[in-house]
Amino acid sequence: VMADLRPPVLDDYGLVAALRWYGAQLASRTSIAVTVQGHELIPRLALPVENALFRIAQEALTNVTKHAQxxxxxxxxxxxxxxxxxxxxxxxxxxxxxxxxxPDGRRGWGLLTMAERAEAVGSRFRIESRPGQGTRVIVEVER
Known part of the structure; x- marks a missing residue:
């Protein structure tokens, strides 16, 4: 479980490698084809920022498996x-x-958690979605 929260590949190889690892794990357990695009960041982002981005992606992909069909x-x-x-x-x-x-009338827990993680590391967070149109979760952080 701890390796899923902060996989060693994140510390050792960076954000994109960790996202590829997690995408492969998710694809092997579900019927969802997961593609990861991008190159490692040089220089790397601060570890707390990389960790927050990884966890946001993890939560967004969890939402895909639970809700998106x-x-x-x-x-x-x-x-x-x-x-x-x-x-x-x-x-x-x-x-x-x-x-x-x-349950408290605020945004869904997963969405709220993603927004809070982004805010905690100074990132901008938004969701683009409409019924029948799929969903995009976008996080932007200054280099």
Whole structure:
């Protein structure tokens, strides 16, 4: 269980390698084809930021398996001079992000946890989804 929360591959090889490892694990346990795109970040992000991005991707992919009825998921790490962008997209049923609430009337727990993780490391977080259109979780962090 601990290796899933912070896999050694994250510390040893970086975010993209850890995402590839997790995507392969998920694909082997589900019927979802998971593709990971991107190159390792040089220089690497701070470990707390990499860990937060990994955990956000993990939660987003968990949501794909639980709720999306998807056949494909893509995890992309895009980099430019100023920003690292993590995008988790699926071809599932989509949803109205404004209508998802947890027991306390706030956003669903998984969505709230992802947003809080992003905020804790100074990242921007958003969800793009509509019923029938799949979902994209996007996290942007300054380099």
């Amino acid at each position: 998807a056949t494909k998921a893509t995890v992309a790490v895009e980099v430019d001079d100023e920003t690292v962008r993590l995008i988790i997209a699926d071809d599932g049923i989509g949803f109205d992000p404004a209508s998802v609430t947890g």
